[in-house]
Amino acid sequence: MPTNRQIVLAELPQGRLGPEHFRQTEAAVPSPEDGQVLVKTRYVSLDAANRAWMQGATYRSALQAGDVMAGGSLAEVVESGAAHLKPGDLVFADTGWQDYAALNAKRLAAIPKMEPLTHLLSVYGVAGLTAYFGLLECGKPKAGETVVVSAAAGSVGSIVGQIAKIKGCRTVGVAGGEAKCALLKTELGFDEAVDYKGGNLRQALRAACPGGIDVYFDNTGGDILEACLFGMNVHGRIACCGAVSQYDGAAPAHGPRGIPGLIVTKRLHLTGFIVSDFDDQRSQALADLQAWVASGELKVREDVIEGLENLPAALIGLLAGENIGKRMVKV
Amino acid sequence: MPTNRQIVLAELPQGRLGPEHFRQTEAAVPSPEDGQVLVKTRYVSLDAANRAWMQGATYRSALQAGDVMAGGSLAEVVESGAAHLKPGDLVFADTGWQDYAALNAKRLAAIPKMEPLTHLLSVYGVAGLTAYFGLLECGKPKAGETVVVSAAAGSVGSIVGQIAKIKGCRTVGVAGGEAKCALLKTELGFDEAVDYKGGNLRQALRAACPGGIDVYFDNTGGDILEACLFGMNVHGRIACCGAVSQYDGAAPAHGPRGIPGLIVTKRLHLTGFIVSDFDDQRSQALADLQAWVASGELKVREDVIEGLENLPAALIGLLAGENIGKRMVKV
Known part of the structure; x- marks a missing residue:
């Protein structure tokens, strides 16, 4: 009988998240109750929002010390009494950071398999759909406009910039460090990149956006949002997707x-x-994303780490900005 | 020959605006140049934005020490070489705080006279149109929703609350002091009023809005905006009209x-x-406002002060929240 490895949130961080806030434990594999299915975690998605859930209630209730760390996964059905799910089916599930979870079958739907599977968590998952809907539905960019995105080398930002380019915009990415900024221009087709660690951010943005900013896709909040506010053009649009600069601390700042x-x-x-606001437009979005990937217009960057035990370090590193593209852990 | 009394901005305020920042002077009545008309100021509109113009560039350039204080007025044409304007015509004009101004005729249009003339600066002027467009086009309230407005006893807020009521919403006004709050409920038909000077604002808002806030019309920024953010319902809308809490100081705060x-x-x-964004819908707005005033559904509150020399005190008092309804000075 296999055991169920779990990463537990040992205590809620007051300041920056560290390895001391987690502990690994083992439990029995749960037995699904009536209406539940047993799933095995395949790939855990790492997201800045994981850290926000430790701060307080967001669109989900706040995490507490002693909880199995929450997180979304690509998981495989192991045991099912439900008609719509059979062993071997893949599902997106809120498994948390553990090998196995018993979950309500009604909330799960089998998803078509594809190669590589990881694309289901990146470009065809929450990251890709968030980029698509946030940019197109909230940002409403028009060809020729200037689009700025923060955390531009991250899972969402790297796709936002490329979709904006496909739509005929001038694209400017904000990222931390010269290496990421170089990659944005050479690999991902951004017109300009601004290193937020490189000094005067408002000035650097003005230089990168001589015509001002028409659309800003905000993944960070904080100083980058402030700098972009000052650089926006009249009737500009800001899509607020997240606030990674605000999550890894005690409480949201002013x-x-x-x-x-x-x-x-x-x-x-x-x-x-949030991406679920647009569930009714999901098919069209996936069709567009698939076409752009197939044509080579949209490049997919992924950052896959092996081993459940590496989940804490993977999240801590993501909050420090070490990933390029979608970070996930293969369990 | 009459003289032209002027109120000059003697120096830019660093902290709160006071009478020492103004001085009264006299100049010759200007002679209109080619393409200009001479107008005589009848009623000067007092607006919180007057103070914002001293802080820096807004939708107009910043004021400088030594400038005749800027301000919008209802003015009468005295001398005109322009075909579309004749002596006696009324115009809205950027006269500034002075008896006479020579202005570019192309920017002026004769407006129909009505009784009382003051309504042209209140309900049928910028205040009424701002309330109308901000609430209906930005706030998009639906019948049954809860609408909160700050500076609710002011020129714009008092109209916002009444239009929201006409549209079938539950209306909650935020104002300073018990007297204003009582008036909102007894005279202007608000369902609830919250005194922002009365202590715990978040708690008071929760009590006044047990179903949360769907639309917030923000005239103040600052603490009231923050408290409303925490009280908003999912998919709520905030119409940002002004930030009077932020204007009377050195620089905008966090x-x-x-x-x-x-x-x-x-x-x-x-x-x-800003109201001019909706110029193409102006006729419909004025027709609605006139119908509501005629039916008695919309009550117009005005606060008319006599005498050009009282303009500085009128603005200082407005920033301190002493007016109820639209404040203007009859010159």
Whole structure:
């Protein structure tokens, strides 16, 4: 009988997240109750939002010390009494950081297999759909406009920039460090890249966006959001996707300067969204993403780490910005 | 020959605006050049934005020490070589705080006279149109929803609340002091009023909005915006009209907590606007406003002060929240 390795949130971090906030343990493989299926975790998705769940309630309730660490996964059905799911089926599931989970069958749906499987968590998963809907539905870019995206080398940002380019925009990525900035231009087709660690951010943005910013896709909040607010054009749009700069600390800080002053004088639109708001448009989005990947217009970057035991380090590293593209852990 | 009394901005305020920042002077009545008309100021509109113009560039360039204080007025044409304007015609004009101004005729249009003339600066002027477009086009309230407005006893807020009520919403006004709060409920038909000077604002808002806030019309920014952000429902809308809490000081402060965190998790929409963005819908707006005033559904509150020399005190008092309804000075 296999055991169920689990990574538990040992204590809630007050400051920066570290390995001391996690511990690994083993439990019995759960027995599915009526209406449940047993799934085995294949790939765990790493997301900045994982850290936000430790701060307080978001769109899900806050995590508590002693909980198995929460996280979304690509998982395989092992045992099922439900008609719509059979052993071997793949599902997206809120397994948490563990080998096995018993989950409500009604919330799960079998997803078509593909090669490579990892694309189901990157470009065809939450990251790709978030980039697609946030940019197109909230940002509403028009050809010729300037689109800026923060965390531009990350899972979402790297796709946002490429979709903006496909739509005929001038694309500017904000990322940390020269290496990432170089990669944005050479590998991912960004027109310009701005290193937020490189000094005067407002000035660097102005230089990279001589015509101002029409659309800003915000993955970071904080200083980068503030700098972009000051660089926005009248009637600019800001898609608020996340606030990674705000998550890895005790409590959300004050908001950026210029709110609401610049919102009024520049008549800006800020829109918050999460990907499930657009579930009814999912098929069209996937069709577009598949076509762009097939044509080579959209390059997929993934960062796959092996081993459940490496999940804590993978998340800590993601919050420090060490990944390029979609980070996940193969269990 | 009459003289032209002028109120000059003697120096730019660093902290709160006071009478020492103005001085009254006299100049010759200007002679209109080619393409200009001479107008006589009848009523000067007092607006929180007047103070913002001293902080820096907004949708107009910043004021400088020594400038005649800027301000919009209802003015009467005295001398005109332009075919479309004759002496006696009324115009809205950027006269500034003075008896006479020589202005570019092309930018002016005669407006129909009505009784009382003051309504041209209140409900049928910028205040009424700002309330109308901000609420209906940016806030997009639906019947049964809860609408909160700050500076609710002011020129814009008092109209926002009443239009929201006409549209079938539950209306909650935020104002300073018990007297204003009582008036909102007894005179202007608000369902609830919250005194922002009365202590725990978040708690008071929760009590006044047990079903949460669907639309927030923000005239103040600062702490009231922050408290409303925390009280918003998912998919709520915030119309950003102004930030009077931020204007009467040295420089705009940090933004409210919860940006962008709450924007994302609650999927909020923040929209900044100024009334001229909706010029093409002006006729419909005026027709609606006139019908509501005629039916008695919309009550117009005005606060008319006599005498050009009282302009500085009128603005200082407005920033301190002493007015109820639209404040203007009859010259």
